[in-house]
Ligand SMILES: [Zn+2]
């Protein structure tokens with residue numbers, strides 16, 4: 538899975554695409570790994586741009602949980618932005634809205650995390 | 653095949669409190685303010701139109717589920733505190749004069765699944781026959797120990813019924829009480845077993861106290877196969893997914909999300925959420941039910957799964 542990376546000021550934005558389901562969760566995890574290592578107190582805050590994500594299954598959510606745990610242990614900052622209505626519902630039903638800070642837009646997330 | 657739920661709560665029995673009832677009353681009276689409720693029939697119609705979380709309750713007994721498949725012998729899954737009202741209904745129906753046979757299938761031996769046994773009145777009546785089927789070698793020890801001093805005043809030796817223990821092997825089909833029965837090992841402290849019951853083309857799965865990890869592909873495929881085409885899957889949906897894989901990982905329970913995904917993979921017809929979190933009130937369980945139905949809807953891929961939430965007293969005809 539390819540993640541598109543760009544920086545907004547000091548914040549790194551990773552754009553994710555498509556479904557993060559049983560067949561693609563491992564790829565997603567692998568693609569995310571190097572960026573997570575940089576997401577520490579000294580490194581860059583990370584915003585996951587989910588604008589083009591259609592669906593996240595429980596396995597995909599598990600990958601996100603592991604990411605959140607790693608970043609927390611490194612005292613880094615991670616947030617998710619621009620959820621589609623369906624993915625937003627999945628986050629609410631699974632209570633992942635309590636695991637991540639969710640922003641309506643990438644710009645709003647970047648502005649907050651740059652503080 | 654008929655399923656009757658006598659106890660549906662997880663981990664420890666709970667009861668409605670005065671505060672809970674007050675919330676229901678306020679809600680009900682508020683909704684009635686602009687209505688004409690002159691006759692009893694109007695009142696009943698109004699109450700019937702209220703949500704289950706207002707007009708009813710999910711109940712608080714721990715795990716106990718009965719399967720009726722038309723035979724003379726009774727089949728019951730787990731002996732949680734729901735076994736007390738179940739036993740009571742049997743006594744009311746048969747009195748002490750007509751001996752019966754009860755087949756008990758155990759998921760595991762944690763307290764919330766055995767605590768109803770000393771209060772299951774049929775065990776005191778001579779002539780009754782009780783067979784406890786389990787895949788745990790130490791099943792007899794667990795049942796005897798809880799009746800021993802200083803935990804209970806009536807020792808196991810004093811029980812009047814003929815009580816036998818039958819240790820079964822998982823992954824092996826048995827024919828018991830007219831049902832085809834098979835057990836499967838599940839992930840839970842001290843192990844637990846899921847059960848598949850089949851009768852005349854209908855099937856029900858009892859999978860409680862099980863932490864399903866779908867990231868383990870082999871395990872996921874094995875459970876999808878065990879659940880395959882079931883008419884009902886009674887499923888431990890105690891936690892939210894976020895809790896189940898973080899703060900409550902390794903606590904041995906699953907979520908509504910994983911329940912829906914497994915039933916979709918298995919092409920099961922119904923998901924019956926079970927082993928409710930004792931900290932949840934009726935409103936919260938009702939909310940989770942609504943959310944789970946919505947989740948099933950937005951993830952549906954051709955095959956629909958009917959989502960239910962079990963309550964003490966629910967009867968389900970398959
Ligand atoms: Zn339990």
Ligand SMILES: [Zn+2]
Pocket residue numbers: 760762840861904
């Ligand atoms: Zn247990």
